[in-house]
Every structure is written in structure tokens, then in C-alpha cells.
Amino acid sequence: MNKRKWVSAVLAGVLVLSAIPGFKSETASAETIDVQTIVTNMSIDEKVGQMLMPDFRNWKKADESKATGFTVMNDEVASIIKKYHLGGVILFAENVVETEQTVRLVDGLQQASPEIPLFMTIDQEGGIVTRLQTGTNLPGNMALGATRSEKYAYQTGEIIGSELSSLGINVNFGPAVDVNNNPGNPVIGVRSFSSNPELVSKLGIQTIKGLQSQNMAATTKHFPGHGDTAVDSHYGLPLVSHDKERLRAVELVPFQKAIDAGVDMMMTAHVQFPAFDDTTYISKKDGQEIMVPATLSKKVITGLLREEMGFDGVVATDALNMKAIADNFGQEDAVVLALKSGVDIALMPAQVNSLQMEENLSSVFNAVKAAIENGELPMEQVDQSVERILELKVKRGIFKPSEEVDQTPIDEKVENAVKVVGNKDHLKKEKEMAEDAVTLLKNEDKTLPFKPKKDETILVLAPFADQVESMTRTINELADKRKMKNVTVTGYSFSGKSFNDEVAGLIDEADYIITGSYVVKNDPAVNDGVIDDSIQDSSKWATAFPRAVMKDAQTKDKEFVLMSLRNPYDAANFEEAKAVLAVYGFKGYSNGRYRQPNIPAGIQTIFGESRPKGKLPVDIPSVTNPNQVLYQFGYGLDIRTGKQLN
The missing domain is CATH 1.10.287 (Helix Hairpins)
Structure with missing residues (x-):
């Protein structure tokens, strides 16, 4: 049959x-x-295909010279989906450029798998990790943590879910429920709700519920937790050395509560957790002995996640092309080890951006088949994985009886998506969230709000041009709204630069100075408990330049405010500033749109158009005295009274 x-x-x-x-x-x-x-009647090839989820981020046709963003469905990609019976595809920003284009691409991908529809997945976390180039970006998880609002978390999930669903996307790889308790974390940071596992859990669950209200499959990541790492697993293999008791009390809490709340999927972390598994392998990169990361660990995936924590949903790996895995284990072995560990879906198992590179996927596919046929990967386990995958496809309305399959014409789908994606109601809600998240950390001498008068000058400095544009554009919009006459706004981007006479001259001419700080990981030069401002080498520009601006502005008695654009920990570099606020998002204005609402929200606060209500979702340690907390979890000032918010 x-x-x-x-x-x-x-x-x-x-x-x-x-x-x-x-x-x-x-x-x-x-x-x-x-x-x-259905699973009983499937061939081995069909089962293996359901467990593989590649990306087609870029594609090079046979008659093209190089790979470019894959935005329009073609017969070559369709042939690969059919040949390998793929169960899903992950989309990236290169694929989802415009709303109509995305609807048609997703529809085309699904047409290539008419019997069992594809998981169409994407990382649309909100905040700094967003893929839709026409969608609502939202302020992000740490901003939500600053608001403490479960309503906003639910609305975030609801907005993301409705926009993705209208495009035909059915799985979101979010929310991240990592507990960011390492200020030096280079990859999570503002992608986390908080350093407090209870707050992460509450907001994570509401985001999940919001996504699921739109029949969107929700995914918590990165299990068992990427929050206390100092290495980015895109580039290396991180280690979390805490004992089981600490991990159960902190890192695992949000995952357990998400499981209890009915989350659909779990994404693994390429992080070593020796408390649960200290098995070693020989790295293919350098021949050194390394501990197995969670993604490839049966003790973590089957023993901890499945048996101890009771998760019976779908488990997907994080991208297997990340260097933490690819460099140390190799393409084929990594996929087989992940599936043996109890993972259901190997995400991005092989790079395929042309028919000439199909052999990469073929090699992985055949390696998994061989592991099944020789008993290394038991057929019973494969069947369980495929059942979980298909059950979720049914649960979320992806796989339906033929009589129930959506027959809506593609033009109607496009028309609906255009109404949903990035609509005014969504933009209004994200603006409200972002403004309530702004956290005022210092406001000595009632520096804020700024009240520029006729013919005064505002100088805006930020690392990147899009950030400067977001600030200047928002100020000019405010000036038009409030009829501020002849106010001049000057912008300057300083990425990689040293403080110079040109900048000093701009400060001379300015009445008000707004400086954005963008530091992923604090690394200032500190000597004898004092930040050494004499060091102006290029590697220190992220802290040295804005500190030089602050010092010069204060010497000249200029009104100065420091706006922390990304991880709020960088506020500790500016203890001497009289006014400091955190906005938890760094994306600026480009391609005709604000890429995040956070910077405009900060500007609204600076000029008194909105009242900051945010309270820190993390501790901010001192830079000069690292063992001391400079600003505590829950800290935030009322701009009117200067007192701490209740």
C-alpha cells in the first residue's frame, strides 16, 4: 500500500x-x-526524514554564481524535501523578507510535502532575536522581566503567535527560559527574562500560553540552561559546573514549570553539565578529551528530561552546525549521537544551499539509517520519536484529515497576513510594553527629564548608525509633536573609535547629551579599583568612548544621560554619571522602520513623554568592586520623586 x-x-x-x-x-x-x-506503516526512510530539520537559508541554483537568500520556492528545494521525506524546515531572516513573499514561500514548502505537512519553524523570540523583517519585534524578554507583567508576557506570545500563524509558520523556537545569572554571558543576556528562576517561570509560562492561544507550537530553550555560561556555543563549548542541587534549584526550575504547564517542545543546549553527565569523548577538532554536551547526552535528555522531569513532548536540538558541536563531533556522528540521546529532531544537521551540497544531507541521512539498521539506534526509540512528532502536528492542527485541510486560496492567505503582521494594534502594545520596561537607575539633581528650549542643541552618540538614527528620529518626532522650535539634533556613531577633538567640539556646541552604551560583556580596564580612562585602545572602545564623553560633558557642565542599550550590566561602567537608564534593546532604525521599540521608549522617558516603571530583573555588580552589587534586583527609580519604585 x-x-x-x-x-x-x-x-x-x-x-x-x-x-x-x-x-x-x-x-x-x-x-x-x-x-x-501511521508510524507502523512508514518506511525507515520516512521515519528518518521526520527527524531531520535542515535550513535553506540561502540557495544557489545550478545556473547561478553564488548562493543568495532563499525567498521563492523552487523545484530543487522541493526535490530535496520529497527525496528525504523531511519533517520540517527552519526559516531565517534571509527567508522572510516581506509578508506576501513569506506566505507564498511557506505555502510552496508545504506543497512539497502533501502527505504529512512540515513543521515550519522559526526563532521569533521577540527583542534582539527576531527573524520577520516586516513583523512586530517587541521589546524582548528582559524588558518584560523589568515590567514584571504576566499580561505583557501573554500578549507577547499572542502577538508573535498570530503573526507567525498568519504566515503559515506553525512552530516558534521560543521562549528562551534560561536564567541569566552570569553578567558575562555573551549569548543570552537580554534574551532571558531574569536572573530569578521564579520570575523567568511566570513570564515564560504566560508567553507559552499566548503562543498556544494562536495554535502555535511553543518551545522552551536552551535545556538544561544556557544562562550561567561565559562562552557562546555558536563558537565554543561552554561548561556549567554547578552541582545537581543548585541546578535543580535554579536552572531547571523554569523548564520544569513549563513542562507542568504543557509546553510543546524543548530545545537542547550545547553545554556541558558534568553534574548530570561527565562522559568524555575525544574531540575531532584537536584530539583533546571533552565532556559530552547536553544535546548529545542520554543521561540528560532521556534520564533527566524524560524520566525525572516527565517531559513527553518533542525534543529538538539547537543548531547542530554550531561550533560547539560541529568542530568537536563531526556532522554524521553528532546527528546520530543526538538521536541516540533521546532527541526527536536534529536541527540543521547538514548545510545544504545547492543541489551540489545535497551530499551533506545524504551523508547524514544514511548515517542515521545505518545506525538504525545495525541496532545502534533502536527502532522502538525511532518510532517513539516519530509518534511524538506526528502527535504534535495533529495537536496543533498541522496534520489533519483531508476533509479538514485548509483550502483557503493563497491570495486570501496573503490578504489576511498583510492585515495581521506588524499591524497598528500590535505596534501600540509593543510601545506600551517598552515604555513600561524602561528602568531609571540614577537621576541626581533631577537631571531628567530634559526640557530643551528654542535654539538649543541635542547631541546623540551611540555605537552604530541605526541606533543614532533611532534616537534622532524619535527626538525629531517629539519636537514636531510638542512644537519645540529650532531644536537642533546632531548624531554621531562611535563604534571602534577613540574620543577625539571632533567629538569634544560637538560636546562644546551641545546643551544636552544622550549617549548609548552597548556592551555585551563588561571588560573595562580597572586599576586599583578605578576604571582607567587613559586606556583608549580599540579593544576597549565600547566602554572607553562613552566614558570619555561622560567625563568631558561633566567637565563642561553639560546635561548628560547614559542609556544602556543591551545588557543592563554595562550601567556599572558609569557610576559617576548623574542620569542612567536601561532599555534592554539595541536595535535601531533601518530599512524604513524601527527595528525595536526600546530605544524610542528610552527617548520618550528622557524628554518626559513617558514615566519609567521598570525594575531591574537582575543584579548589576560593580565593575570596580566585582564582589559588590551596585544596583540590586528590583531596583528602579520614580522619575518624579527620585525614590525607589514599590
Whole structure:
């Protein structure tokens, strides 16, 4: 019996059952399709395909000279989806450039898999990790942590879910529920709600519920936790050395609560957790002995996540092309080890951006088949994984009986998506969230709000041009709204630069100075407990330049405010400033749109158009005295009274 016939036979049997009085049938319920029977009738090739999820971020056709963003469906990609019976595809910014284009691309991808629809997945976390180039970006998780608002978290999930769903995307790889308790973390930072596991849990669960309210499959990541790392697993292999008790009390808490709340999927972390598994392998990179990362650990995925924590949903790896995995384990071995560990989906198992590179996917596919055939990867385990995958596809309305399949014409889908993605209501809500998240850390001498008078000059400095543009544009919009006459706004981007006479001259001419600080990981030069401002080498520009601006402005008695644009920990570099605020987002204005609402929200606060309500979701340690906390979790000032918010 061919695949089309056995799928139809199973669905027909279910339809007969649904006609029986008292038979319980729910939309998007695993009871509507006999998944076990389908899996029993699948070939090994079909099962392996469901467990592989590549990306087609870029594509080079046979007649093209180089790979470019894959935005329009073609027969070459369709042939790969069909040949390998793929279960899903992950999309990136290169794929989702415009709303109509995205709807048509996603529809085209699904057309290539007519029997069992694809998981169409994306990393749309909100904040600094967003892919949709026309969507609502939202202020991000740490901004939500600053608001303490479960309502905003739910709305975030709801907005993301509705926009993705309108495009035909059915799985979001979010929210991140990592507990960011390492100020030096180079990859999580503002992607985390907080350093407090209870706050992370509350906001994470509400985001999950918001996503699921739009029938979007929600994913928590990066299990068992990427928050206390000092290495980015895109580039190296991080280690979390805490004991089991500490991990259960902090890192694992949000994951357990998400499991209890019914999260659909879990994404693994390429991080070593020796407390749960200290098994070693020989690195293919340098021949050194290394501990197994969670992604490849049966003790972590099966023992901890499945058996101890009780998760029976779908587990996907983080991208297997990340250097933490690819460099140390190799392409084929990494995929087989991940699936052996108990993972259901190997994400980005091989790079394929042309038919000439198809052999990469073929090699991985055949390695998994060989592992099944020689008993290294038990068929029973494979069947369980495929059942979980198909059950989730049924639950979220992705895989339906033929009578229920959406027959909406593509033009109607496009029309609906255009109304949903980035609409005015969503933009209004993200603006409100971002403004309530702004956290005022210092406001000595009532420096804020700024109240420029006629013919005064405002100098804006930030690392990157898009950030400067976001600030200057927002100020000019405010000037038009409030009819501030002849106020001049000057902008300067300083990435990689040293303080010079030109900047000193701009400060001379300015009445008000706004400086944005963008520091991923604090690394100022500190001598004898004092930041050494004499060091102006290029590696220190991120702290040295804005500190030089602050010092010069204060010497000249200019009104100065420091706006922390990314991880709020960098506020500790500016203890001497009279006014400091954190906005938790660094994306500026480019391609005709604000890429995040955070910078405009900060500007609104600086000029008194909104009242900051944010309270720190993390501790900010002192730079000059690292063992001391400069600003505590929960700290935030009322701009009117100067007192701490309740």
C-alpha cells in the first residue's frame, strides 16, 4: 500500500469513529488521527526524514554564481524535501523578507510535502532575536522581566503567535527560559527574562500560553540552561559546573514549570553539565578529551528530561552546525549521537544551499539509517520519536484529515497576513510594553527629564548608525509633536573609535547629551579599583568612548544621560554619571522602520513623554568592586520623586 493510500485509510477509519455518538473529537487533538498506525506503516526512510530539520537559508541554483537568500520556492528545494521525506524546515531572516513573499514561500514548502505537512519553524523570540523583517519585534524578554507583567508576557506570545500563524509558520523556537545569572554571558543576556528562576517561570509560562492561544507550537530553550555560561556555543563549548542541587534549584526550575504547564517542545543546549553527565569523548577538532554536551547526552535528555522531569513532548536540538558541536563531533556522528540521546529532531544537521551540497544531507541521512539498521539506534526509540512528532502536528492542527485541510486560496492567505503582521494594534502594545520596561537607575539633581528650549542643541552618540538614527528620529518626532522650535539634533556613531577633538567640539556646541552604551560583556580596564580612562585602545572602545564623553560633558557642565542599550550590566561602567537608564534593546532604525521599540521608549522617558516603571530583573555588580552589587534586583527609580519604585 503506498503512502497516500495508507494515510487515507487511517483517516477514513477515524472519520467513521467520529460519527459514533459520544465519540470525543476535538479540533487539533491527537485523538483525530491514529498516529501509531501511521508510524507502523512508514518506511525507515520516512521515519528518518521526520527527524531531520535542515535550513535553506540561502540557495544557489545550478545556473547561478553564488548562493543568495532563499525567498521563492523552487523545484530543487522541493526535490530535496520529497527525496528525504523531511519533517520540517527552519526559516531565517534571509527567508522572510516581506509578508506576501513569506506566505507564498511557506505555502510552496508545504506543497512539497502533501502527505504529512512540515513543521515550519522559526526563532521569533521577540527583542534582539527576531527573524520577520516586516513583523512586530517587541521589546524582548528582559524588558518584560523589568515590567514584571504576566499580561505583557501573554500578549507577547499572542502577538508573535498570530503573526507567525498568519504566515503559515506553525512552530516558534521560543521562549528562551534560561536564567541569566552570569553578567558575562555573551549569548543570552537580554534574551532571558531574569536572573530569578521564579520570575523567568511566570513570564515564560504566560508567553507559552499566548503562543498556544494562536495554535502555535511553543518551545522552551536552551535545556538544561544556557544562562550561567561565559562562552557562546555558536563558537565554543561552554561548561556549567554547578552541582545537581543548585541546578535543580535554579536552572531547571523554569523548564520544569513549563513542562507542568504543557509546553510543546524543548530545545537542547550545547553545554556541558558534568553534574548530570561527565562522559568524555575525544574531540575531532584537536584530539583533546571533552565532556559530552547536553544535546548529545542520554543521561540528560532521556534520564533527566524524560524520566525525572516527565517531559513527553518533542525534543529538538539547537543548531547542530554550531561550533560547539560541529568542530568537536563531526556532522554524521553528532546527528546520530543526538538521536541516540533521546532527541526527536536534529536541527540543521547538514548545510545544504545547492543541489551540489545535497551530499551533506545524504551523508547524514544514511548515517542515521545505518545506525538504525545495525541496532545502534533502536527502532522502538525511532518510532517513539516519530509518534511524538506526528502527535504534535495533529495537536496543533498541522496534520489533519483531508476533509479538514485548509483550502483557503493563497491570495486570501496573503490578504489576511498583510492585515495581521506588524499591524497598528500590535505596534501600540509593543510601545506600551517598552515604555513600561524602561528602568531609571540614577537621576541626581533631577537631571531628567530634559526640557530643551528654542535654539538649543541635542547631541546623540551611540555605537552604530541605526541606533543614532533611532534616537534622532524619535527626538525629531517629539519636537514636531510638542512644537519645540529650532531644536537642533546632531548624531554621531562611535563604534571602534577613540574620543577625539571632533567629538569634544560637538560636546562644546551641545546643551544636552544622550549617549548609548552597548556592551555585551563588561571588560573595562580597572586599576586599583578605578576604571582607567587613559586606556583608549580599540579593544576597549565600547566602554572607553562613552566614558570619555561622560567625563568631558561633566567637565563642561553639560546635561548628560547614559542609556544602556543591551545588557543592563554595562550601567556599572558609569557610576559617576548623574542620569542612567536601561532599555534592554539595541536595535535601531533601518530599512524604513524601527527595528525595536526600546530605544524610542528610552527617548520618550528622557524628554518626559513617558514615566519609567521598570525594575531591574537582575543584579548589576560593580565593575570596580566585582564582589559588590551596585544596583540590586528590583531596583528602579520614580522619575518624579527620585525614590525607589514599590
